[in-house]
Amino acid sequence: MRTAFTDLVGVRHPLVQTGMGWVAGPRLVSATANAGALGILASATMTVPELRAAVREVASRTEAPFGVNLRADAGDAAERVRVIIEEGVRVASFALAPSRELIARLKEAGVVVMPSIGARRHAEKVAAWGADAVLVQGGEGGGHTGEVATSVLLPQVVDAVDIPVIAAGGFRDGRGLIAALAFGASGVAMGTRFLLTSDSTVPDAVKERYLAASVKDIVVTTKVDGLPHRMLRTDLVNSLEQSGRSAGLLRAVRHAVAFREQSGMSWSQLLRDALAMKRGKDLTWGQVLLAANTPMLLRAAMVEGRPDLGVMASGQIAGLIEDLPSCAELVDRIMTEAYGTLAGLPGAGAPGRPPVGAPGGG
Missing domain, CATH: 3.20.20.70 (Aldolase class I)
Incomplete structure (x- = not known):
């Protein structure tokens, strides 16, 4: 075609x-x-x-x-x-x-x-x-x-x-x-x-979570990194939705440290990227810090197979997919x-x- x-x-x-x-x-x-x-x-x-x-x-x-x-x-x-x-x-x-x-x-x-x-x-x-x-x-x-x-x-x-x-x-x-x-x-x-x-x-157990999801199980939340993020609803996502701002920022600090180690970036490189992100997306410093949550929470599910500790980004279409x-x-x-x-x-x-x-x- x-x-x-x-x-x-x-x-x-x-x-x-x-x-x-x-x-x-x-x-x-x-x-x-x-x-x-x-x-x-x-x-x-x-x-x-x-x-x-x-x-x-x-x-x-x-x-x-x-x-x-x-x-x-x-x-x-x-x-x-x-x-x-x-x-x-x-x-x-x-x-x-x-x-x-x-x-x-x-x-x-x-x-x-x-x-x-x-x-x-x-x-x-x-x-x-x-x-x-x-x-x-x-x-x-x-x-x-x-x-x-x-x-x-x-x-x-x-x-x-x-x-x-x-x-x-x-x-x-x-x-x-x-x-x-x-x-x-x-x-x-x-x-x-x-x-x-x-x-x-992606680990088979995580794929099974996607296949089991209905259209209504796929939601948009701003609690992961401050921006609208579509993903499967899980107990972790529900917990994030109910958490306060201070808990979210503390979690983001831990994930920023983990991401720096995972990526091999120096603190100065991480700061430069944060500044660029703040300018490019017109974010507050709180939102920039929350951005550190995304890669590590995704990694927990998509690489380590732990949806209880991570998030699963998903289009609404997952609710209609039934096979692999x-x-x-x-x-x-x-x-x-x-x-x-x-x-x-x-x-x-x-x-x-x-x-x-x-x-x-x-």
């Missing part, structure tokens, strides 16, 4: 596996790439040397294009960009809008730049700065999210920019892909659906269903009308 996105990136299918911290590692990314979709490696929870090693591991497992996701406000963003360029990574995606300078540097090296955004104005800004594509996530998506549903946000962005738009938030199957294409998107991105595959390294296919099986299923959905649209096969997607067709 050829779209402006598949032409831009060089993948067979207009599907993207998002860069989920502690989840989107070499095994998942390479499996996604080999299935014909775009896998994106999550680098925010890696050191720079770990990132280079992970990129090389993915490259050893697949010849297909893949991407790396990084934080534009990280103090070592320039070093990470250098790794992406030197290792020949096809796509650089960003959780926040990268600077004009970073975009220009990547584009000069032939890297496709694809920031993630949650508002029309942000899409217009990065498009004006030279971004090649944009991933737009509606409020149904997991992790940090906004209040506007994908079905409302997506057409706004499609109408506002003239670069390929990838839709995220609420997608799991071929019907969703066709719906996104009808809105004008060039593909869909999925996090939770790829997390729940046999190629994901391989990435190859998932991608094949989605594309088969997409073609079936397209063929089944009213009038798609009516006599005297060109097929959907053909010149003059619907």
